[in-house]
Amino acid sequence: MQFAGLGALLAALVFQTGCASTGAARAGGVAPGSSVSREHALALAQLTANAVGGQVFTVAPTGSMKPTLDESSVVAVESVSFSSLRRGDIVIYRSASGSPVVHRLYQQRGETWLVLGDNNAAIDREAVTERNFLGRVCAIFYTGDSSVTGAPAALARR
Numbered sequence: 001m002q003f004a005g006l007g008a009l010l011a012a013l014v015f016q017t018g019c020a021s022t023g024a025a026r027a028g029g030v031a032p033g034s035s036v037s038r039e040h041a042l043a044l045a046q047l048t049a050n051a052v053g054g055q056v057f058t059v060a061p062t063g064s065m066k067p068t069l070d071e072s073s074v075v076a077v078e079s080v081s082f083s084s085l086r087r088g089d090i091v092i093y094r095s096a097s098g099s100p101v102v103h104r105l106y107q108q109r110g111e112t113w114l115v116l117g118d119n120n121a122a123i124d125r126e127a128v129t130e131r132n133f134l135g136r137v138c139a140i141f142y143t144g145d146s147s148v149t150g151a152p153a154a155l156a157r158r
Helices: 004-017 038-052
Strands: 055-059 073-078 090-094 100-109 112-116 133-142
Touching: 038 055, 038 073, 038 133, 055 100, 073 090, 090 112
Parallel strands: none
Antiparallel strands: 055 073, 073 133, 090 100, 090 133, 100 112
């Protein structure tokens, strides 16, 4: 299989960076672009997700995670223990309405985490708990194409 070597390389890169997203938002307000097609970004994200036992999500066009993520972003999400989460990690959790939401961990309060979109002024109304936590973003793939795909979309909502 032609992707086997690429998958090993991606896995090595992912594990070397620890899959944690602790950086602050980028200046400028625009998510980085790429010449990588949406199809290839999804394939690369799936290889990465497979390497870490995770899932792939596309980002819904809400703007709440700009400039880190926008509707052209594809993310690989790793399965990690809730206790391993740290302030600054970008996570996906399931809202009370059932939608996956991708936001950054802002503050821990007891057994919950308050989350905040990078482009939002206020924390989310819902907290992340062990019960609604889906995973931590370990890789972001930027594309120049925001067309709809078959991958589940995570809301980066305002």
